[in-house]
Amino acid sequence: MSIYLDGHSTTPLAPEALEAMSPWWHAQAGNPHSPHLAGMLAAQAVENARSELASLVGSDPQELIFTSGATEANNIAIRGTALAALEGGIDRREIVVSAIEHKSVLSSAHSLRSAGFRIIEAPVTENGVIDILALERMVGDRTLLVSVMAVNNEVGSIQPLADIVRIARAAGALVHVDAAQGIGKVPFDCVDFDFASLSSHKMYGPMGIGALFVSSAAHVRPLPVLFGGSQEAGIRPGTVPTPLVVGFGAAARVSRSRLGTDATHSRTLSALFLEELRSRQVQFIENIPEPSRAPGSLSLRFPGNDAMSIIARAGDRIAISEGSACTSGKITASHVLLQMGLTEEQASETVRLYFSRYNTEADATEAALVLSQIVGR
Structure with missing residues (x-):
């Protein structure tokens, strides 16, 4: 799974x-x-x-x-x-x-x-x-x-x-x-x-x-x-x-009782995941800096790598989303990323992830390992 x-x-x-x-x-x-x-x-x-x-x-x-x-x-x-x-x-x-x-x-x-x-x-x-x-x-x-x-x-x-x-x-x-x-x-x-x-x-x-x-x-x-x-x-x-x-x-x-706990947990896992990517010399760019984003949320660009290809190759091991949208059967660049100033090519290199309440440190480490095997270093 x-x-x-x-x-x-x-x-x-x-x-x-x-x-x-x-x-x-x-x-x-x-x-x-x-x-x-x-x-x-x-x-x-x-x-x-x-x-x-x-x-x-x-x-x-x-x-x-x-x-x-x-x-x-x-x-x-x-x-x-x-x-x-x-x-x-x-x-x-x-x-x-x-x-x-x-x-x-x-x-x-x-x-x-x-x-x-x-x-x-x-x-x-x-x-x-x-x-x-x-x-x-x-x-x-x-x-x-x-x-x-x-x-x-x-x-x-x-x-x-x-x-x-x-x-x-x-x-x-x-x-x-x-x-x-x-x-x-x-x-x-x-x-x-x-x-x-x-x-x-x-x-x-x-x-x-x-x-x-x-x-x-x-x-x-x-x-x-x-x-x-x-x-x-x-x-x-x-x-x-x-x-x-x-x-x-x-x-x-449940969310009301766990709001602070969940935020700390998600923030910790996303930070661990990024550190694991860096330790494996994976080149990536954070589209949104940590202080400006919700805990656990990541929008990452992997220069030179097509997001759809990353998702397809990682699909049996990790479930992530791309920075594009399918409209009338045609893949188009995310309007969000374009409005932020990214080019269509940069948008096509973007994937999005979220570390939830039910993810673990092992998930973060394994996800970084999977992506390091797929994207260019």
Whole structure:
């Protein structure tokens, strides 16, 4: 079995989450929106999980709306807020996003151009951090929403959210944070934001479940982007998947108790891995310096080596990701790396790794050994 270091895409499922989910698949399978006993028990389990998640992100439980994942949460936060502003007669038609956002943010925002919105992409520095001076020039009295991720999903760069909030608030703009890659890895508190998108499978929970934080103090409440029932405060229709929500809550509970421990563990393993590469005289470049990235996250360029070839040759021993993306069957350079100033060739030489809670020192050493046998020294 290969060593799993693809935590940018998904982290391993926590045993506690798996155990918590188990009875809700069969013995206690009830629709949480039904009035019978099984339904009421399921509803209570959902609310308990909502409270666990709220404790992790510093919100009121009723400010959390369960979704199918962070992609759907991003769509609701951006499209739903824009549509609510149109319906409410709010005369702000600009949305500012960073140029390295997840495609679900960029695509959601750009889809609103047909509705009369202007989408402004703020540049980032070579370290993958939003250019604050440029952002200040871009946010003004026409800005409805500023949307910036907490931690980049490809390179792990941590964004200066306090400065971003300060700039948005001074202009009277709403703030949305895509926190999918941040919760469970770095401290995160929703209190300063209007909206925040959360993901379960990025923090050791099950796939297929996420949440959107909607502040009770936000002066615009998103409209639903899907239509059906009135579940989840009328923002997200559809039957809530009790087992997935329970697993999400269990993962949140564990992450809250292990946040500092996990960060130290991941940081130690990534440092060991890099030292092992150096000791084997492997040539590499860190795209993001250690102080600017989430613990355990690495974006490495191996000059003269094609990332896809590295991944293919290492695939039966270590699972890692590349710095490119497949769009319509065509491999293209990562927009994140290009916005950071890398060339297409340099982007094609980049791989990304994440050392998670469940990796060991032996994993770090073995991964360095495998890569040293593949890439040029």
